[in-house]
Amino acid sequence: MHTAINMGGNDINNAGNLNGQKATVKGDITSEDGWLITRNNKGWMNTTHGGGFTMTDSQWIRAVNNKGITTDGEIKGGKVSGGTIRSDGRLSTGEYLQLEKTATAGTSCSPDGLVGRDSKGAILSCQSGVYHERGGWLKGHHSGMPYWAQGSTTEMRPKNIAFNYIVKAS
Structure with missing residues (x-):
């Protein structure tokens, strides 16, 4: 067949495979017992809000356009890393807190309440803009x-x- 088909709102049933270049649908896309599979640095994208998920290498799942990810549930992993990790509640650990960088007592710091350590491991506290030994x-x-x-x-x-x-x- 070398022309478009207008089904007049009717269904296509019992098809084995549908192959083509693009698919545009007005409603939901549902898969029973299957995956949404993408290839070649593609993934899922919401064009209304400009976000989604993609994979551009074999190591990381990336948020499209560097969007944030939010949930009322949990995010778990073997390691969580980043520039800043913020908690609106308590921050707790099941083991130890390791401060890698060092600070020096008597030097300036910001903001007040910041906790650091000196080169020997002693805890320092930022008070009135200056690191103090405890x-x-x-x-x-x-x-x-x-x-x-x-x-x-x-x-x-x-x-x-x-x-x-x-x-x-x-």
Whole structure:
């Protein structure tokens, strides 16, 4: 046959294979027990919104036009990588958190609340735009006396107690 067929809205049933160059349909395309198979750097695309999925090599599935992917479910994988990973809730790990790059205490940072590590692995915290070491320690001689008098609710402050100490805290 060397001409177009107008089926007048009727079906074509019991066809073995349909071969051709293009198919344009107005409704859904449904496959029972089959795949949507594409070749040659093609995939699925939504022309209304300019997004979809494609494969241009044997390693990665890519979002067309670098569109984001969203789900209320989960995204799982052996490794998730990228420039920035953001969570609107808590970020948790089933093992350890490994910070690869190092920072230096006393240097500038942004934003406040950023957590880093120094070259020895000690945790640093960005406070008021500067990396600070955590905690502090007592250095020198101190009595070890508690700040509260036994059997009393009166606080005994260091200025009222005779001992020598230096507190270094970040």
